[in-house]
Amino acid sequence: MANMAQAIRMALAYGEKHLGVTDVFGEDVGPPLGGVFTATQGLRTSWNSPLDERGIIGMAYGIAVAGGKPVAEIQFCDYIFNTIDLLKLVGNAHWGSAGKFNLPLVVMTPVGAGIHGSIYHSHSFDSIMTHIPGWKVVMPCTPIDAYGLMIAALKDTNPVMFMKPKALLRTKGDERIPGEPEDEKVLKDMIDAPLGDRSNWKPRWPELTDYTVPIGKAKIVREGTHVTCVTYGRHVHWAKAAADTLANEGISVELIDLRTLYPYDFDAIKTSVRKTRRVVFLNEDTAVTNFGEHLLRRTTEELFYELDAPPRLLSGKNVPGVGLAPVLEDASVPQIADIEKMLRETATVPA
Secondary structure: OOEHHHHHHHHHHHHHHHOOOOEEEEOOOOOOOOOOOOOOOOOOOEEEOOOOHHHHHHHHHHHHHOOOOEEEEOOOHHHOHHHHHHHHHHHHHHHHOOOOOOOOOEEEEEEOOOOOOHHHOOOOOHHHHHOOOOOEEEOOOOHHHHHHHHHHHHHOOOOEEEEEEHHHOOOEOOOOOOOOOOOHHHHHHHHOOOOOOOOOOOOOOOOOOOOOOOOOOOEEEEOOOOEEEEEOOOHHHHHHHHHHHHHOOOOOEEEEEOOEEEOOOHHHHHHHHHHHOOEEEEEEEEOOOOHHHHHHHHHHHHHHHHOOOOOEEEEEOOOOOOOOOHHHHHHHOOOHHHHHHHHHHHHOOOO
């Protein structure tokens, strides 16, 4: 099975051939590296930019205004913060023209902890990005969803922020990408660049087909009856592991993978909370003004009389960075034991 980086690469290759992608660019995005996580190896339209995040976003804006369809990468989201004013301008384009002007571009960036990247390569960007109107914001947790969400992003006529969980980019899926060969060694030989000299290497893309995960549609990963857990990115996998443990204790967890942070699927949240009457919102971004706090507030306002326990948020610690040592990283973002504890407590609060 393909890993997430390969899935994104195949979606971009499909976009070059079928969806009019004109440029895939960023720091080390083009040859010979093809991205620090290899998500852009072998792409026909890929090229390397200077080390200049503001220049990358500005260039994407300009290419889209001129009629192109760019995909720009910020190498790590830790370095996207100095582009906020430009992201806001991009988000304003459609609204500011009363819907007459579209801006078809995708920005992708790796997010979150989990790779021992220390204080400069471990940030999250969920809360800040969802606070910039005019953008659609997606974050997959499986290769098949990464492929489908990227295809959806490339089809969109306005800006999409595609956030790639750093810790999952080497993770293989359990569903085959449409067109992916059955033997993963064959796939590797076809699309992974060799070590050493790559000057004459070209990928042999599989016969990839259209597969779209609708933006704005959550996924019920696991059905349950006692408590709902709403999350996204790598914490979907950790919440599932916690739910498996709690099932042995007789606690049934319903697990929702949002997949899209904006526009988010509040109908899925409402349906689940009305069933379980208890909910935990989970992510690894810092605690203060966390995106999960918005979901918690809306849930409280709209479903107050249908709740048997206070909604809760489990998030990263409100610290400036994530430490390099494993013990520091583990203390900075929710771990499986933390998830088990909060779900257990929430599920067992007397009604």
